[in-house]
Amino acid sequence: MADHYSSFERGGKRWFLQRITAVFLIGVLAFHFVLLHFVNHAAEIEFAGTQARMGNVGYFSLMWTFLVTATFHGVNGVYNALVNQGLDGTQKKVVAAVLTVASLLLILQGTRVALAMSGVL
Amino acid sequence: MSQSYDRGTVESFGRWREFSAGMWAWILHKFTGWILVGYLFTHIAVLSTSTQGAETYTATLQGLEALLIVRFLEIGLLAVAVFHILNGIRLLFVDLGLGLTAQDKSFYASLLLTAAITVASIPTFLGGAL
Numbered sequence: 001m002a003d004h005y006s007s008f009e010r011g012g013k014r015w016f017l018q019r020i021t022a023v024f025l026i027g028v029l030a031f032h033f034v035l036l037h038f039v040n041h042a043a044e045i046e047f048a049g050t051q052a053r054m055g056n057v058g059y060f061s062l063m064w065t066f067l068v069t070a071t072f073h074g075v076n077g078v079y080n081a082l083v084n085q086g087l088d089g090t091q092k093k094v095v096a097a098v099l100t101v102a103s104l105l106l107i108l109q110g111t112r113v114a115l116a117m118s119g120v121l
Numbered sequence: 122m123s124q125s126y127d128r129g130t131v132e133s134f135g136r137w138r139e140f141s142a143g144m145w146a147w148i149l150h151k152f153t154g155w156i157l158v159g160y161l162f163t164h165i166a167v168l169s170t171s172t173q174g175a176e177t178y179t180a181t182l183q184g185l186e187a188l189l190i191v192r193f194l195e196i197g198l199l200a201v202a203v204f205h206i207l208n209g210i211r212l213l214f215v216d217l218g219l220g221l222t223a224q225d226k227s228f229y230a231s232l233l234l235t236a237a238i239t240v241a242s243i244p245t246f247l248g249g250a251l
């Protein structure tokens with residue numbers, strides 16, 4: 001049998017949240033790709049179409065939740081990969097702080113973009 | 122049951138010829154994860170043109186889509202996303218203790234399915250660009 005490798009300590013809070021967000025992202029990432037590449041072709045996307053989609057409260061909520069969960073899942077994954085490679089002590093704290101700030105800025109900017117797309121801003 | 126491993130061996134990438142299927146799955150999941158999180162930041166940066174007005178947003182997106190290299194990068198992104206999703210499902214099953222004895226086979230299945238979906242999507246991604 002092949003060995004099982006993971007960057008996460010099983011049973012921990014970061015491991016659990018990574019799995020929970022993964023379950024959500026599996027469906028939403030696939031939906032996002034299909035909708036914006038196969039149903040609507042990316043080359044034909046115009047602001048009006050984007051605004052029509054983002055004007056729908058359900059779609060807007062799904063995309064905003066997608067932004068937050070993808071940011072958490074991605075950044076938490078990077079952090080755990082670095083910890084798994086031996087990141088420790090002060091460096092670990094600095095990396096955690098930098099990644100947290102980067103995540104918050106991404107979510108803030110993503111929210112601005114979502115509001116602009118929906119016509120609110 | 123999962124097995125413990127020698128961290129020194131895992132991180133000695135020079136010994137890649139000795140890596141097992143599970144090790145390759147771990148490396149590819151990390152590799153695709155780094156690409157996806159990098160793309161997430163890039164994606165929001167590009168979509169930020171929507172804050173500059175409708176014309177800027179439409180012109181930016183259509184300008185990028187007019188570049189053939191962008192179409193090929195999108196195919197690469199699809200391959201990366203599909204593998205990360207399929208191997209992610211495999212990891213969820215492994216963590217639940219399901220299919221542990223076939224985890225190497227499920228890794229190969231993830232690779233094959235990723236290749237099939239990617240190849241099948243090429244006409245859609247290159248449509249109008251060639």
